[in-house]
Amino acid sequence: MASSRTHSLGTCAVSGGVNDSSLRQFLGYHMKRAYNVLRSDLTKLLEPLGLRITTYSALTLIVDNPGIRQSELADALDIERPNMVLILDDLEQNGWIARERVPTDRRAYALTATPAGKRLCKKAVALDQQHEARFLSGLKSEDVGKLVHALNDIENSRSA
Amino acid sequence: MASSRTHSLGTCAVSGGVNDSSLRQFLGYHMKRAYNVLRSDLTKLLEPLGLRITTYSALTLIVDNPGIRQSELADALDIERPNMVLILDDLEQNGWIARERVPTDRRAYALTATPAGKRLCKKAVALDQQHEARFLSGLKSEDVGKLVHALNDIENSRSA
């Protein structure tokens, strides 16, 4: 909330004087606002490391899945293949990952993190965990679990 | 999840074979994915009405707060003023809202919804509520409340 005139209205804090009685029912509204807060904060956190949220997510998954292919990575991160290319170009040009031809399928690239990429990933993950702990400090640990579970439910409703 | 090879891994469903053990701890990762699902779905839902998510949110808030000023609206929706201008241009050019000079402060505009704008808003809200109910059908109503509460906590951690 950009305004300093913020107060609590039921479970929802709104800017002073604004009647958001209808918006309060909408999950999408709360999701967007909460994600915006996390996003802008994480963006600033990663910036000094030379990472964006997209390159950070990709790097983390490559570190944990050495040899993963671009299309698998795009699938796992829910990013279109054409957009994946530029993200990986960024990581490769910084020397954090390598693209290697798969001998058994010369169309594909196997992705691996370089030692520098692994070090950077470790550093970024540590920062991210501190960052998230701050946002979740107001919640009981039981409720954090429920939150993640609920988010997964929503995510997996797509195909339904 | 774009892949059809989706299975459950603990509380988290991932694409076949991908090890996301580190990502699973990150709230931001789940928030992004869940919000992306809601966003892309809601975008398609509103498109036939001539609304985008941003114009829809603004219209809803104007209907509920007749006479609200642009800067107040931008504040409430957490949108920068320059971006608010184009959103309101869209709504105004479609005849759904009106900008009227405030007599007591001739710098400001008071925003009101036209009858057509009110009718459209009602229609869009009904669609949105159906849409969200689908995503939340897997959750106990008690957990929906906790989800919204947790999202608000996160949103309001920004200034902390």
Next chain:
DNA sequence: TATTGTTATACTCTATAACTATA
């Protein structure tokens, strides 16, 4: 001086069509 709305601009993320080289 400060604020409201505005213009211009730029960057990121997202999405689609079409190409190439391999299978």
Next chain:
DNA sequence: TATAGTTATAGAGTATAACAATA
């Protein structure tokens, strides 16, 4: 013919600086 990666491009959201009119 289908798939992996790529190129080009376009749309939408977001962010900052600077301006005119008004307070």
